[in-house]
Amino acid sequence: MPIETRHLEDSQTLVISVEGRFDFSTHQAFRDAYEHSDNPVEYYVIDLSETTYLDSSALGMLLLLRDYAGGDSARISIENCNSDVRRILAISNFEQLFAIR
Amino acid sequence: MDPSIADQRPLRILIADDSDSDRLILKTLVKRLGHDVFDARDGEEAVRLFEEAQPDIVLLDALMPVMDGMEAARRIKALAGERLVPLIFLTSLSEAGDLARCLDAGGDDFLSKPYNRVLLEAKINAFNRMRRMHDTLSGQRDHIRELNQQLLREQEIAKRVFDNVAHTGCLDAFNIRYLASPLSVFNGDVLFASPRPAGGMLIFVGDFTGHGLPAAIGAMPLAEIFYGMAAKGFSAKDVLREINRKLKQILPTGMFCCGAMIEAVFHENQLWFWNGGLPDAQLIRANGDNVALPSRHLPLGILSPDQFNADLERVTTEPGDSLMLMTDGVLESSNRAGEVFGDAGVARALETRKQGLHPFDAVIGSLREFTGSHQDSDDITLFCVDMVDDAAITPLPDRTTLPGPAEWHCEYELRERTLGDFNPLPLLLHICMEVPGLRSRSGEIYTVLAELYNNALEHGILELPSDWKHSPEGFGKYYRERQVRLGRVDGHFIRFSLSHSMKPYGGRLRVVCEDSGSGFDFKNHPVSTAKNTPAGPLSDNPVIGTSYAGRGLMLLRQLSESLSFHGRGNRIEIVYDWDYSDAPLDHNKNDRH
Numbered sequence: 164m165p166i167e168t169r170h171l172e173d174s175q176t177l178v179i180s181v182e183g184r185f186d187f188s189t190h191q192a193f194r195d196a197y198e199h200s201d202n203p204v205e206y207y208v209i210d211l212s213e214t215t216y217l218d219s220s221a222l223g224m225l226l227l228l229r230d231y232a233g234g235d236s237a238r239i240s241i242e243n244c245n246s247d248v249r250r251i252l253a254i255s256n257f258e259q260l261f262a263i264r
Numbered sequence: 265m266d267p268s269i270a271d272q273r274p275l276r277i278l279i280a281d282d283s284d285s286d287r288l289i290l291k292t293l294v295k296r297l298g299h300d301v302f303d304a305r306d307g308e309e310a311v312r313l314f315e316e317a318q319p320d321i322v323l324l325d326a327l328m329p330v331m332d333g334m335e336a337a338r339r340i341k342a343l344a345g346e347r348l349v350p351l352i353f354l355t356s357l358s359e360a361g362d363l364a365r366c367l368d369a370g371g372d373d374f375l376s377k378p379y380n381r382v383l384l385e386a387k388i389n390a391f392n393r394m395r396r397m398h399d400t401l402s403g404q405r406d407h408i409r410e411l412n413q414q415l416l417r418e419q420e421i422a423k424r425v426f427d428n429v430a431h432t433g434c435l436d437a438f439n440i441r442y443l444a445s446p447l448s449v450f451n452g453d454v455l456f457a458s459p460r461p462a463g464g465m466l467i468f469v470g471d472f473t474g475h476g477l478p479a480a481i482g483a484m485p486l487a488e489i490f491y492g493m494a495a496k497g498f499s500a501k502d503v504l505r506e507i508n509r510k511l512k513q514i515l516p517t518g519m520f521c522c523g524a525m526i527e528a529v530f531h532e533n534q535l536w537f538w539n540g541g542l543p544d545a546q547l548i549r550a551n552g553d554n555v556a557l558p559s560r561h562l563p564l565g566i567l568s569p570d571q572f573n574a575d576l577e578r579v580t581t582e583p584g585d586s587l588m589l590m591t592d593g594v595l596e597s598s599n600r601a602g603e604v605f606g607d608a609g610v611a612r613a614l615e616t617r618k619q620g621l622h623p624f625d626a627v628i629g630s631l632r633e634f635t636g637s638h639q640d641s642d643d644i645t646l647f648c649v650d651m652v653d654d655a656a657i658t659p660l661p662d663r664t665t666l667p668g669p670a671e672w673h674c675e676y677e678l679r680e681r682t683l684g685d686f687n688p689l690p691l692l693l694h695i696c697m698e699v700p701g702l703r704s705r706s707g708e709i710y711t712v713l714a715e716l717y718n719n720a721l722e723h724g725i726l727e728l729p730s731d732w733k734h735s736p737e738g739f740g741k742y743y744r745e746r747q748v749r750l751g752r753v754d755g756h757f758i759r760f761s762l763s764h765s766m767k768p769y770g771g772r773l774r775v776v777c778e779d780s781g782s783g784f785d786f787k788n789h790p791v792s793t794a795k796n797t798p799a800g801p802l803s804d805n806p807v808i809g810t811s812y813a814g815r816g817l818m819l820l821r822q823l824s825e826s827l828s829f830h831g832r833g834n835r836i837e838i839v840y841d842w843d844y845s846d847a848p849l850d851h852n853k854n855d856r857h
Contacts, residue, residue: 220473224518226517254558257562260562
């Protein structure tokens with residue numbers, strides 16, 4: 164599975180990991196990952212340690228998640244990006260909307 | 265079995281055999297299976313019957329008089345064309361070479377004599393399934409092909425409509441080079457350039473998320489906003505704000521437009537630059553230095569208007585400098601080995617550029633060499649503008665040929681806090697531009713209106729001393745103070761009175777600008793003392809210790825037929841004459857930023 168989800172022990176944090184290419188082909192799986200969560204989620208962690216590539220439709224999906232999680236009050240961090248992925252996020256200045264670690 | 269493949273209707277089956285008895289036996293067997301039978305005695309008759317009866321399956325004896333089964337098979341297959349008509353040879357042959365010849369002639373299978381009823385039925389059913397599947401697949405293929413052709417036709421038409429909207433600007437100006445693949449709009453790429461009424465150029469390069477129609481659809485309102493506002497004299501900042509507002513409003517979350525806006529002010533050797541999500545722009549200096557101008561903003565269509573930052577960076581340039589912009593299709597172009605061109609490819613192309621080769625040509629050349637024949641050039645937009653003297657850049661032609669108003673008067677007064685909130689210049693310019701004869705003079709008219717307005721606001725009402733602007737620290741102080749004082753404009757107003765009338769061979773525009781400030785000692789101002797020397801160089805005029813700047817008023821004086829002060833110096837009247845015959849003078853000056 165290119166997209167995997169797990170809850171941390173506190174059960175309020177949902178970790179979504181994306182493996183391989185994060186692009187339009189993962190659109191539905193990514194949506195399902197956060198829309199079908201059983202517990203109420205306070206924090207989202209997008210783990211991109213296994214992500215090799217990210218395109219603009221993935222940026223769009225991140226914005227959709229941000230809207231879903233409350234827009235400006237959303238608490239989302241994007242973690243473990245490789246340098247290519249980080250570059251795309253930087254060009255789009257997504258650090259203004261997400262915590263990128 | 266899949267009901268769509270099963271076929272319950274009787275099949276039309278053609279049987280060709282020169283032996284009357286064999287033919288009768290087979291005919292009887294096939295009829296008992298419930299199918300319709302057409303029978304022929306030789307190959308020639310079989311071909312003729314095939315044309316007449318259009319059978320679904322053909323059972324053909326290999327050896328027949330007049331025309332044998334091989335020849336008949338070739339002709340029948342040729343007649344069937346793309347249609348799959350299973351052709352089964354009836355044969356007592358057993359030599360491998362003979363059987364192979366039957367298949368070479370177009371046969372699909374054999375049925376050996378004497379006939380076995382069970383095998384015959386199984387083969388007819390099996391081939392019927394294959395025939396049905398072939399029909400289904402070719403039907404779907406034709407459908408897809410037709411849809412694709414329809415899509416291409418629609419894209420072609422949509423592209424023509426888009427081109428009419430998007431390419432009304434000055435992309436063909438001599439100092440612009442660009443490469444935009446023909447259907448790049450369906451990759452979400454847009455490229456606009458427009459001359460500004462006050463001189464210089466406004467340029468926008470954009471890249472919508474996604475591909476195809478969804479990506480192209482935002483391009484239309486974007487083009488309309490860009491060209492509409494640029495022609496009316498709105499600043500790059502206003503245009504960016506409006507684009508962002510519109511895109512935020514119409515695009516679904518998750519869709520946005522990476523873009524860069526450039527305002528090139530050639531005569532001041534300045535670029536104003538904004539980049540939200542596009543790859544680094546490259547400023548290639550005439551002296552060989554390269555400066556990267558990175559994206560500092562979120563793409564357009566994401567932030568709400570109150571969060572959006574449309575501040576442009578100022579870049580000082582020299583004549584001969586070039587600014588290059590690209591969409592990520594350029595960086596993501598790959599070669600046969602799957603490597604991407606990337607920032608490194610652009611940097612290498614610029615570094616190893618031969619003397620005299622334009623940076624644009626260098627990058628295009630490198631890119632073509634890199635991708636070789638393996639290229640996906642439908643996704644590429646590369647743009648370059650050179651810093652030049654803008655006297656040669658012609659303004660946009662009239663967008664309308666309707667005769668406009670000739671005799672009119674209008675008053676427009678801004679009051680109270682609107683003085684700080686609203687820029688009336690585009691509106692006033694728009695009113696003046698309704699007069700066809702004034703349209704080619706939009707630069708001068710804009711300058712006249714802008715100088716009058718800035719003078720009334722900054723000096724008349726806000727009483728800001730212009731000599732602050734003589735030092736860099738003072739410049740900052742001036743604008744900070746301007747902001748502070750704009751909060752204290754209660755009871756103040758600026759009133760514009762515009763009148764236009766026709767006269768022989770032209771027309772006259774009279775503009776009176778009155779403000780509620782305390783005026784100034786205009787009798788000792790250099791404009792008043794330097795009477796009748798409008799052609800004198802501005803720098804030769806003495807600057808005296810008045811609270812007013814000399815330059816703005818001097819410029820007004822130069823541009824207009826006459827300039828006069830009234831009241832306590834808080835009312836200025838200028839008369840601007842235009843003539844059908846003469847071209848406007850090349851004056852370009854304004855303070856917009």
